[in-house]
Amino acid sequence: MKIISGIQPSGELHIGNYLGAIKNWLKLQADPANECLFFIADYHSITQAYNPKKKSGEILDLAIDLLALGLNPKKSVIFQQSQIPYHTELAWIFNTITPTGELAQMTQFKDKFQVMFDHFDEKHGNEKQFIDSIEDTTAENLTIKVNEQVSDLREKIKKFDNVGLFDYPVLMAADILIYKADAVPVGEDQIQHLELTRNLARRFNTKFGKTFSEPESLLTETPRIMSLTDPTKKMSKSHGEKSYIALKDSPEKIAQKIKSAVSDIGGGKDKGGDNLLSIFKAFSETKSEKSEYEKFKNNHNTGELKYAEFKPRLSELVANNFSEYRKKHAELSKNKKYVKKILAECAEKASVIAEKTLKEVKEKIGLLI
Ligand code: ADP
């Protein structure tokens, strides 16, 4: 199978990224029957607010992360998206066969906007707190305050709003189809984008003749790890440092975060507990760890799980899993030249495939003279 996947260089990797996607990348790479391409989606990452002075550092750090986790340039092509201009060229062509209504249905860009509203709510509190916070609660004064807040939000939306964020899934479809990939290992939140990718492949084929096959998504057993602070939301960099476990976190920090993780959100279903148990299961490798998991799970089912016992064990398990990674990351960080060389060499390999597809596409759509 030809495999492709990408990840954005925007902050540190967390165990959601690892358990939902990268773990699968490593598994797929291990099978010599697969041809694997993995890339750093830097063009995608600039659709969100970012610091241009920090971006190149983030790109290199993500490359180091992927190598430290075990992606092997002898087995996989590991590259930086923006080094291959064919992705964005194909995205432009795909733009012309994408109805705007189809993009408007995509949930990811709406979620990104939602995060902004969440920050807004965190800052300003709920309605009652808001009213309590205003000393003079005359109607006129309240109106002034509400208007101030609305314009504050409007300013934020303006800063955030860009066509790139809306068009993000089209570039993603181009990333995948330019290599004519068969399968795409991603977390659950990307399934909708994969559907759009298949729609575009089909539409292109119908309009211009059979060119692309329709790639499938590959999920892990943990396609959606939830936030530690709010187990109703997916674990993500956007929800604050305490909500996720970064791969770089020290064992002490991991223990702290897991200790304060929400286990019971009330309302009957113990979602936080389920989430922590699924993390335990995903990191259980040995027979004894697996039977330990069964014991904790049974206790959880009968309502007898002792978090004071379970949480420190979970912390240990997670921290141990990344000890090798932390060591390799430190080593590779001292050798950035080597990392850049790998990216450049891999970009050349990827370019050969991408250029060929783009030429075929240009020919089919009538641009080759
Ligand atoms: P984030 O949401 O933290 O910004 P990315 O969008 O960079 O993460 O995701 C990179 C990869 O990790 C994608 O394949 C995505 O589906 C997967 N992923 C992200 N968060 C999770 C999660 N909480 N659970 C499982 N997979 C996830």
Ligand code: TRP
């Ligand atoms: N959209 C993906 C994410 O947020 C990253 C990505 C960009 C990607 N292009 C891709 C994933 C192509 C798989 C294939 O995580």
